[in-house]
Amino acid sequence: MKTPEDFALAHKNGEYAIMWNSQTTMMLEGDVSKVKTMADMGIKTMQLVYNGKEQTGVGVISSMGGDESGLTDFGKNVIDEMVKHGITVDLSHTSNQTTKDITDYMKKNHKGVPAIYSHSPLASTYGCEPHETVPETQERMASKGLKKGDADYRLAPCYRLISDEQAKTVADMGGVISVTGTEWMMDGVWPEDITPKQYAEMIDGAVQVVGVDHVGIATDDMMKTEKVVAFAKKHAEKYTDNGYMIYAFDQGATGCAELSKHLAATVDELWKMGYTDEDLRKLFGGNLTRVYQQTWK
Template sequence: MCTKPLLLVFFACPYGAGWTEDKHLHDYLDRSRACGITGHSMTLAAAGHTWENFVWEHQKWKSTMAQTPDKYIFVRSVRDIEAAHIRGNTTAVVWNSQTSTILNGDLKKVATLKEMGVGSMILAYNDLFRAGSGSLAEFNGNNTGVTSWGLSVVDEMVKHGIIVDLSHMGPKTTHGIMDYMDEKYPGVPYVFTHSLPAGLYKNEAKATKRGCYRNISDEEALRVVKSGGYVSPTFTEWMMDGIWPDDITPQQCADMIDYYVKLLGVDHVGIASDDMFTTKPTMDFVAKNAAMYSDDGYMVNAFNKGATGCGELAKILPAITDELWKRGYTNEEIAKIYASNKIRVYREVWEGFSPEEDPVDKAERDKFVKEQREKFMER
């Protein structure tokens, strides 16, 4: 039986942007298994992808993985993740979509997504879409917020047990979805699968006259606690306001984790990565689609200032763990951050599991959120 800790991460690395050759995927996942990562939530679609794009991408990933079929378990329940962990040298695969445009306007497709193993979905990635306004759209003044269509998508996601992922959406859209969830589906967790804390870089953001539009505020993060969800920082150099290292350090990764633990409590923090094997495809795409990245040159400037690394979690995770130990984190706390907090949310949303005794009492959780919000408003 495997005695390594169970580790679950978010792997936002779609084909064509993150990996461009079959070997890239095989080599990376071999490294991730070697360093003890049990499973990944893997992005299949983003931005304005259609249903046809999504199905093609799904087939590409599956056919590539079929070259070494014994190394993958496609997750339909938490038991599948546990099975991958027990077997060892096996990757648990959870699918994610960073857009709801893949529905092609058909809500019935949400049930199909569930059957295909999609565990979480973002409604509006970065720009303006039918479901609502993404982070860049709102940065540029289009504060449409979540639409009635977007809320209909939320209804279907909750109905079929797909986690509502708030990453990369604008604050108005995010708060609108949170308001709706809190009122109509109290106790159903929502999450940020890969979002950096704006508060960690507030001084650098002031120096550069602005912050990264994809990073989230303390207020947004704190609302997740009330729902029972989690927030996972992603170790992405170009979103680190005013720092923009060529390669992120384990210490900088631990800074992000530590910031969220102090803000939210250790029961509501995860870990993620936006790993890419080369940034060239991304930057080529940005150059060809400038209108989709009208951010006053923020992204390109970040890359030009040094953020050209890829921060592969499979390379630096052991050093991050060492750094967390140095900072006094216990094995139990690290286990929560690396997997247990996600497993709890997976059980609740995917399987409708409601533990007899909430590990974080609702009244205590509400009190904690209130105290933390007041504390961080004073800073």
């Protein structure tokens, strides 16, 4: 992939189009000039932080532990270079404070340049509580008289969910929120596998908040969770989420809405909800392509 138009060309030719992204800026090693190197290597979208704390800012898991700091000065320099060299700013995995700092900075210094959430569901779809710290979740569970083993008990919030405010901010910038169908992010709705109807509900939930012009899809497909569980247990220092993700898996949240199994049926469900073919073209790539046409150089 070199240009957004390559998506349409691949579709016309019956081929696959692959673009590269990075979920971290750690490989910059504190050297902002390496952003250009990443662009030259073909990176098209990049998150400033993953779950933890990096030189650019704070990730969502670190904020669960109470870190209220946000975007750093180095992070601002990285954004400048990303915009300059045509790498789309991706806010998934990023703490609430850091995303606010990023969008505030971009609206002031890079007007008209949109950002995206590449794989983030909205908390409001299922009435969840985003952005809690672990102690706040524990206090909320206690106030409801819930204990471990109860259906509604949480060790922590699903830290990958975003608020309506976050989604609306990106939409107002002209960006897109791509909703992932990875089941463990459906906080509290953990069947044996996510259904196409539930995935359609997650997409529709985002549309109800920001409109059909600002929503996309993203599987974040782990295919199977066994290796993810093993990795998370082995590297517990990277997933200091009070055990939430493993707990969700143990409760049966092992579905990933694999496209090969869910996509056609999800389209059927969206049709039942009243979505038109033009709506679906926007959701399934059109909206993101519009953003890439604005951000890629």
